[in-house]
Amino acid sequence: MIRTLPRSTPISRLLLAVTIPLALALLLPTVYLALRAAQVPSGDALSYLTRAGTLRVIGRSLLLVGAVSLSAAAIGIPAAWLTVRTDLRARRLWTVVLTVPLVIPSYVFALALVGALGQRGFVQGWLAPLGVERLPSIYGFWGAWLAITLLSYPYVFLSVRAGLKGLDPALEEASRTLGRSGWETFRRITLRQLMPSITAGVLLVALYTLSDFGAVAIMQYNVFTRAIYLRLSLDLGLAALLSIVLVALSVGILVLAHITEPRGSHYTQRSARVPRRVTLGRWQGAAQAFLALIALGALIAPLGVLSYWLVNGLQHGETVNSVLAPLQRSIRAAALAALAAGALALPFVILQVRYPSRLSHALAQGAYLGYALPGVVVGLAFVFLGAKALGALNQTFGLSDYRSLGLLVFAYVVRFLPQAIGPARAGLLQVNPHLEESALTLGRSRPRVFLSVTLPLMRPGVIAGVALMFLTAMKELPITLLLAPTGYTTLATQIWSASSEAFYARAAAPALVLVLISALSLVYILDSDD
Amino acid sequence: MTEPAAIVCHNLSKSFGPVRAVESVSFRLERGHFLALLGPSGCGKTTVLRMIAGLETPDAGTIELAGRVVDGGGASMPPHHRRVGLVFQDYALFPHLTVAENIAYGLGRGTERQARVATLLSLVGLTGYEARYPRELSGGQQQRVALARALAPQPDLLLLDEPFSNLDVALRTQVREDVRQIILEAGVSAILVTHDQDEAMSLADCIAVMFAGRIHQIGTARALYEAPISRQVAQFLGEANVLPGDARSHSVSTALGELPLRAAPLHGPVDVLLRPEAIDLSADGAGTAARVQRAVYHGSHQAVWVTLADGTPLKVLTGPEVDWLPGAPVRVQVRGEVLAFPRADG
Numbered sequence: 001m002i003r004t005l006p007r008s009t010p011i012s013r014l015l016l017a018v019t020i021p022l023a024l025a026l027l028l029p030t031v032y033l034a035l036r037a038a039q040v041p042s043g044d045a046l047s048y049l050t051r052a053g054t055l056r057v058i059g060r061s062l063l064l065v066g067a068v069s070l071s072a073a074a075i076g077i078p079a080a081w082l083t084v085r086t087d088l089r090a091r092r093l094w095t096v097v098l099t100v101p102l103v104i105p106s107y108v109f110a111l112a113l114v115g116a117l118g119q120r121g122f123v124q125g126w127l128a129p130l131g132v133e134r135l136p137s138i139y140g141f142w143g144a145w146l147a148i149t150l151l152s153y154p155y156v157f158l159s160v161r162a163g164l165k166g167l168d169p170a171l172e173e174a175s176r177t178l179g180r181s182g183w184e185t186f187r188r189i190t191l192r193q194l195m196p197s198i199t200a201g202v203l204l205v206a207l208y209t210l211s212d213f214g215a216v217a218i219m220q221y222n223v224f225t226r227a228i229y230l231r232l233s234l235d236l237g238l239a240a241l242l243s244i245v246l247v248a249l250s251v252g253i254l255v256l257a258h259i260t261e262p263r264g265s266h267y268t269q270r271s272a273r274v275p276r277r278v279t280l281g282r283w284q285g286a287a288q289a290f291l292a293l294i295a296l297g298a299l300i301a302p303l304g305v306l307s308y309w310l311v312n313g314l315q316h317g318e319t320v321n322s323v324l325a326p327l328q329r330s331i332r333a334a335a336l337a338a339l340a341a342g343a344l345a346l347p348f349v350i351l352q353v354r355y356p357s358r359l360s361h362a363l364a365q366g367a368y369l370g371y372a373l374p375g376v377v378v379g380l381a382f383v384f385l386g387a388k389a390l391g392a393l394n395q396t397f398g399l400s401d402y403r404s405l406g407l408l409v410f411a412y413v414v415r416f417l418p419q420a421i422g423p424a425r426a427g428l429l430q431v432n433p434h435l436e437e438s439a440l441t442l443g444r445s446r447p448r449v450f451l452s453v454t455l456p457l458m459r460p461g462v463i464a465g466v467a468l469m470f471l472t473a474m475k476e477l478p479i480t481l482l483l484a485p486t487g488y489t490t491l492a493t494q495i496w497s498a499s500s501e502a503f504y505a506r507a508a509a510p511a512l513v514l515v516l517i518s519a520l521s522l523v524y525i526l527d528s529d530d
Numbered sequence: 531m532t533e534p535a536a537i538v539c540h541n542l543s544k545s546f547g548p549v550r551a552v553e554s555v556s557f558r559l560e561r562g563h564f565l566a567l568l569g570p571s572g573c574g575k576t577t578v579l580r581m582i583a584g585l586e587t588p589d590a591g592t593i594e595l596a597g598r599v600v601d602g603g604g605a606s607m608p609p610h611h612r613r614v615g616l617v618f619q620d621y622a623l624f625p626h627l628t629v630a631e632n633i634a635y636g637l638g639r640g641t642e643r644q645a646r647v648a649t650l651l652s653l654v655g656l657t658g659y660e661a662r663y664p665r666e667l668s669g670g671q672q673q674r675v676a677l678a679r680a681l682a683p684q685p686d687l688l689l690l691d692e693p694f695s696n697l698d699v700a701l702r703t704q705v706r707e708d709v710r711q712i713i714l715e716a717g718v719s720a721i722l723v724t725h726d727q728d729e730a731m732s733l734a735d736c737i738a739v740m741f742a743g744r745i746h747q748i749g750t751a752r753a754l755y756e757a758p759i760s761r762q763v764a765q766f767l768g769e770a771n772v773l774p775g776d777a778r779s780h781s782v783s784t785a786l787g788e789l790p791l792r793a794a795p796l797h798g799p800v801d802v803l804l805r806p807e808a809i810d811l812s813a814d815g816a817g818t819a820a821r822v823q824r825a826v827y828h829g830s831h832q833a834v835w836v837t838l839a840d841g842t843p844l845k846v847l848t849g850p851e852v853d854w855l856p857g858a859p860v861r862v863q864v865r866g867e868v869l870a871f872p873r874a875d876g
Contacts, residue, residue, distance in 0.1 A: 168620070170620060171624060173609070173616070174622040174679075175624075176584070176610050177583050177584075177585075177614055177615065177680070178610070178615075178636030178679065178682075179611075179683055182608075192626055193625075193626070276585075
C-alpha cells in the first residue's frame, strides 16, 4: 500500500468543508423525490405498485434488461477476442468501427430504425408498389431490444478487450506446458480470468438499458422510463413512486457491479510479452462477415438512413440553417455543465485519493449516485424542486416558469458528474504522492505544490473528464425535455419533436450533426482502451 | 547408447522481425543433468527456453526431447504434448485456484491425484498450505508452489526461467539451495536460464554462455573460469583486469613485465587478462612498482586498487592481513600463467 499524507490537515478539512455541502446539493433532488413519493398514502402506493399495469412495466423492464444483456455479451465477447487475440485483418479499424455505436444517442438510432422500417419509413415506400401492404411492426420489444443491443454492446466489447490485454500470457502458457490443450486452457484459465471484465461490461449494459429513455420512447415500449414520463402529466406522486423503484433497481445493479469488482483474483503484474495471436486461417472470412454484419446494423445502416432523409428533405425545401440555433444552445448548456463539473470534480477526487477515510469514501459514493439516476428521474426530481421550492422565489420575482438554463445545467451536473470524476481520479492516481512530498521538502507550500506539480500531472485526466461530460450532456434528451426553458430548443429536443411528428426529413440534419460531434468522444474512449 | 539424452538441440534459429534472437544454437543434455544458459539480458536465452517448451516455433533447427523429435522437419509438437515443465519468472500461478488446485492442474483425474499433490507439497515443504491462495503466500513460497506444479506431471525436462530474480537478495541464496535439493530429489533433468553467473555456478553441472543469440562456450564452471575461449566469456564469468600486451610465442610483455602465457603460442598485440586473485601485493618484495589508490576491507579478504607507474589501474583481491593505506608504495607480482586474446583491432 502506498503511504499517503496524514489524514487530518488544514487542507483536508478545507476540502471536506467544500465537498460536504456539494454532495448534499447533489443529493437534494433525489431526497426530495423520495419525500414526495413518501407523501403518497401507503395504501394507494401499494395498490398502484401491485396493479397489473405496473407489474407489466416492471416485467417488461426486466425482460428488456435481460435480453439486451445476453445479446450484448453474445456480440461483445467474440468481437473483443477477435480483435485482441487473433490475426484478424484490419484489427485496428474494426476496433474503432465497433466502438463508434457507443456514441450514437439512442433516440437517433431509434429514429433511423423507424425512419427506415416504420409505417411511414422509406422501406415501406419502396415495397408498397410490390404489393407489400404492411411490414411487421418494429415498435415494441423487438425494436427497443435491437436498438439498445446495437448501441450498448461496445461496453462489453471494450471491457473484455481491456481484460484480454491485462491477462498475463504466462498463465495460459503455464497451462499449456502442464498438458492442457488450447480449448481447455481457454475454458479453464482465460474465460475464468475474464469473468470480472465480462461482468463489468454486462452490468454497464444493464444500467444503460434500464436508464434509456430515447429508444423505448420512440419504440413505444412501456418500461420504467417511458411510464414515468407518461405519468408525469397525470400524477406526479405516482411518477415519483415509480422513479424510486427504478432508482432502487439501478442502485442494485451498481452494488452488484461493486461486489463483483475483481479483488485479488486478478494480478496486475504481467509479462511484457504480447501473447501469440491465434491464426484464423479459413475462419478469417467468417469472422470478417460477423463483424461486418454488426457494423452494418449498428453504424452503416442508421447513418445511411439519416443521410437518405437529409437528402430527401433538402430536395423538398428543408434547409440546414435551422440546425444552427439549436446547435449553439446545445453547446452553451453542455459547456457550462462540463466546466462546472470539471471544477466540482477536483475537491472530490483529491479528498478521495489523497485523504482516504470512511467519510471521503462516502462522499465519493454520493457523487457517483448520478450513475444510478436515469435522466428521466433527474428531470422529474428537478421538476418537483423547480415547481415547489423555487416556485416561491419565482412568484416573488414575478417569474411564471421554473424552467431555466441554470436549472438545466445543475441537473446535467447531478446526472453526469461521475463522468468528470472518473478520468480525473484516474489522472490523480497516476501521480505518485512521493512527487508531491519531494516538492514539499523542496520548500513549496501545499497549495503551490498542488498548482505546480499535482495539477499539471493530472491535467490530461481532468480535460478528458470535462470533454466526456460535455459530449454526454449534448446528447441528453429527457432532462432537456423537462427542464429546458420554453423556446430553448436544442439538437436533442429538435430531433425529438421532429420524430414524434414523423418529420424524419427535419430530424435528419440535427441527428447527423449530433452524431458527428458525439464521435469526438470516441477519442477519449479509445484512449482509455490502449 | 541405451538411454536417449534428455534433450538435443541442433542449429536452432529464431528471428522476431528483423531481430535475430537465436542463431544456430546446438547443445545436448544427458538425463538427470542440470544445464544453465547464462548470458546478459536480451541474449536470446529465454527464447531458447520457450522454443523447447513449444511456446515459440523455431525458424530452423531441430529439438529432440527424450528421443522424440518435437521440432524439425516442418512439424512442431504443441506445448501440452511435450512433457516439459516450466517455472516462470513471475511464477504465473493461477490466482483463482488454491495451492493444491494449482499443483493438481496438470494431473489427470484419478485417485492418485491427491496423493501426488501431497507428495509434492511435502517435497517443497508446504504441507498444510493446500487451501491457501497464491496471493496469501510469500514470494519464496509462491516460487516453491510453481516448482511443485511444474514437477507434478513428472515432466521429462524441467525448465526454469530466471526463477530467482523476483526474490529478495537475502532470500535468494536460501531458496536457491532449496530448489537445488528439490530438483536433485526429483531426479529430473533441468535447464536454468539466468544472467547471474553465481546462480549458474552454484546450481548447474554445466554452463552454456550465450551472447547475441549464439552459444560461445559450454563447459563446467571451472573450465569456463579457468579456460574461457574469449575475452567476453572471461569477463562475464568473474572480474578481470585487462592489460595491453605484446605476445611472443610463449610469453607476453606487459606493463607488469614478461609474463608466461597459458594458451600458447600467440604472436602480436593481445589483451592480457589478469584475475584479481592471481595478483600478489608486497611492501618490498620482487615485482613492478605501484601505488595504492584505495582498499576495501571485507573481513575474509580485501579488494585493493593500485596504479602502475604508467597510470594503468589494477584491481587486486588479497588476504585481509596487511592494512594498505592510500598512497603507499607497493610491489605487484602476477602468480602463474596468464590468459591473452588477440586484440580485435590488432
